Amino acid sequence: MKAEIVSVGTEILLGEITDTNASFLAGQLPPLGIDLYWVSQVGDNQARIVEVLKRAWGRSDIILITGGLGPTEDDLTREAIAEMVGEEMRVDPALLSKIEERFARRGIKMSPSNVKQATVIPSATAIPNPRGTAPGWWVEKDGHIIIAMPGPPAEMLNMWHTETLPRLQQRTGGAIIFSRTIKLFGLGESVVGEMVSSLFSSSNPTLGIYAKSDGIHLRFTAKARDQKAAEVMLAQSEVKAREILGEYIWGVDDDTLDSVVGRLLVGKGVSLAVMESTTGGMLTATITEALQSVKYFKGGLVANSAEALTAYGVDTNLISDYGVVSAEVAQAMAEAARRQLRADVAIGITGVVGPDEVESKTVGTTYIGLDNGQEKKTIRGVYPAGDRSRLKRWTTNAALFELRKMLLELT
C-alpha cells in the first residue's frame, strides 16, 4: 500500500512551526508495511489543499492529513476533502452533543463556530478526539482511505495511538518490520559508533545510532515474516549490544529515565526526595512526570540562592567552608532533603549553570550527591558550557542515571 502525508497550516509555510507530525507519521508507517513516497505541506487555502489532495488521490492508497480541523474560518481541511470527493457536509447530531458536553463540562460557552467540528460527509466517520474539540475523519471511497487528524501534536498522537493505528493495523498484513531501541547514558555518539562498529555490517537487522536528549539510542530494525521471527533477531542483536555496552545501558524502547528509576523505587519499596539548585526544578519536574511518582516521591526542594539552602536545612558553616559548589554541599543537600521529607534515598545537586563562574569554578561544573542512609556517593562532572538548558537536561539525566545504579546495588 502506498501512503502520502499532507500537513495543512499556513503557520508551517511561515516557518512558525516545524512539521513534526509528518516525521512522526512517517516513522509509524514502515512497521505496517506501508510505503511512503510523498510528503507535502500546504497553507490554509481551500483551492490549494484540494489540488494537493487530488494529486494524492491519483497516486496513493492512503492519505494522512494533519491540521486544519479547528473551528475558525481558516481551518479548511473538512471543506477541502468534501470538495475533492464531491460530497455535502452535514452536522452529525450525536457528534454535536459530544462537543457541547465537552464545553459544558468545562463551564465554557460553546461558540457557534465550533458547530462545524461536528460535521461529516457520507463517506466519513468521525474519529474520537478525547484531547480536544476537533474529531478526526476516516474517509473510505473507491478503494482509497483518507485519514484527517488534528494538527496539535498532543491531540494527533493520542488519536493515532488509540484510534487510527489500530484501524490501520487491521488493513495491513504481509512482511513486517520491528524495531528495538537500546538507550545508553555516559558515552558520546562517535565513541558508541566505534564500539559497535562490528554490528553495522548486518543488513538485517540494521543498526542506527541517534544522539537524543537522554543519551545515545541504538536502534535495531528487523524485517521478518512475523513478529516472533523479528523478535528473535532483535533479541540476538540486543545480546551483542549488551556484551559491548552493558554498564551504560539504562533502558529499552519506551523507557524513560524517570520511569526506569520509578519502577526500581516501587519494586524495592524505597521513597525518594530531591534538593536541587542548578537544575532549577527540572529534576523534580522530570521525576513527577511518572504517573506512579506519588507512590515513591516525597517532594523536591529547589534552591535559587544560598539563603534558600539554609532555609532548607543545609549547614551554613559547610557553605562558608567549602562553597556552595562543592561535593560537601551536594552531600549535605541530599542528607537535608532525606531528613526534611523523611525519604529513604535523596539526591542533592549543586553546580555552576552560568553565565558566570561561581567561587572560581567554571560554568558546567556539577556535583551530584546521593544518600541512601547507609551509603553516600558524590559524582563530579564538568559539562561543556554554552547551553543552559542542555546543561540542566544533562545534569538531570546524570542524576537519574546514577540513582539507578545506586538502586540496583541496594539489597
Added chain:
Amino acid sequence: MKAEIVSVGTEILLGEITDTNASFLAGQLPPLGIDLYWVSQVGDNQARIVEVLKRAWGRSDIILITGGLGPTEDDLTREAIAEMVGEEMRVDPALLSKIEERFARRGIKMSPSNVKQATVIPSATAIPNPRGTAPGWWVEKDGHIIIAMPGPPAEMLNMWHTETLPRLQQRTGGAIIFSRTIKLFGLGESVVGEMVSSLFSSSNPTLGIYAKSDGIHLRFTAKARDQKAAEVMLAQSEVKAREILGEYIWGVDDDTLDSVVGRLLVGKGVSLAVMESTTGGMLTATITEALQSVKYFKGGLVANSAEALTAYGVDTNLISDYGVVSAEVAQAMAEAARRQLRADVAIGITGVVGPDEVESKTVGTTYIGLDNGQEKKTIRGVYPAGDRSRLKRWTTNAALFELRKMLLELT
C-alpha cells in the same frame, strides 16, 4: 515572487529525521517579500525528484532544494536538476581542485565518488560550502531560479547566511513583510476568533490565530514598501486588538510568560517564592528558565504528599479541615513559601492531577493562591481531564498569568 521548498532524502520519508531545513527556510522568506505556497519532501529517487521539480518549475519563480548533494549513489539532486532543465553535467576543474584540497588538508584520501560533487551544468554556478565537501548549485534559466543546498542543517545554515541570502536580497527589493504576534491567556481559540472577527477581513495586515502551549497567539502580517510603513500598520492593528482583548494580553513577539513576569519582578524590586503540588516542579522549572531569575527567585518547594506540605510549614489542621485541594491550603502554601524563603510575593498551587479524584474533587480542579504580604488572592480553575502534562502546563501558565496581574497592580 513565488517560492517553493523541496527537501530531498529517504531518511525524511522514513521518519528518521524531521525536516527542520524546510521550516527554517520558510521563516526566512517573508522578510524578503517572497511568498511560499508549497513545501514537499521526496525520497532519493531520480524520477520522483524530477516530477516534483517539474511541477515546482511550472508554478514557482524560486525553487529551494535541500539534500541529495552528497557523494553517494543515492544522492541525486544534481542529476534530477540536470534532467529537468535538459542539460549535461560536467566536471568543473576549479571546483574539483578545491574539493581535493579540502581532503588533502584533512589528510584524508579523496574517494572517486566525491568527483561528482565537482560537477555543474551550463546554467549553474557553484555555491561555496566551507563546512562540507558538497558545493551548492545556483541555477538560473528562463526566469526561474533553482537553489540547491546540502541537507545537513549546519552546512545549509552556513551556506544560507553567507552565500544564498545575500544573493537573494539583491534580487528582491520592493515589498517587504513584517509580523507582530500578540499573546493572550484565558480564552479559547474560537472565542478569540469571534471577538476579533472584524480584523479578519483586512487583507493587509492579515491576521492568523494560533493555539499554543502558552495561550492564544494573534499574528498580524503586514506587507509594505519599507520597515517603517509596516510597523505603522502593525501598530494600528495592535491598538485594535488591545481595545478588544486588553486584559487577556500578556506579551508580544518573543515574550514568554516567565520573561514577562521576570521583567516586572526586577522592575519592581520584588522577590518570588513558590510552593507547588500538582504541577510537580514545572512552575519552578519554568521560572528558572529566565537567565535573570537568580535576581528575584528565591526557590520552589515541591510537595508530592500531604506529609511534605506539613514539612514545608503548612498547618495540618487546615489540611484536615478543608482538604489538600482547597482554596485555604493554596493560600497557606503561598504564605508558607513566602515565610520560609523570605520572599515578597509567593504562589501556592494545589489541585487534582489525576488519574483519580481526590477528596471528591474531579481531576483538573486547581487552586492557585497568591500572597504579596498585603493582599491575598485565590483562583479556582477546572481544566478538562485527560492529559496530565497539558494540565500541568496550563496550571503553570495560569499561575504566571495571575502573578503578572497582581504585579501590575502592585505599587
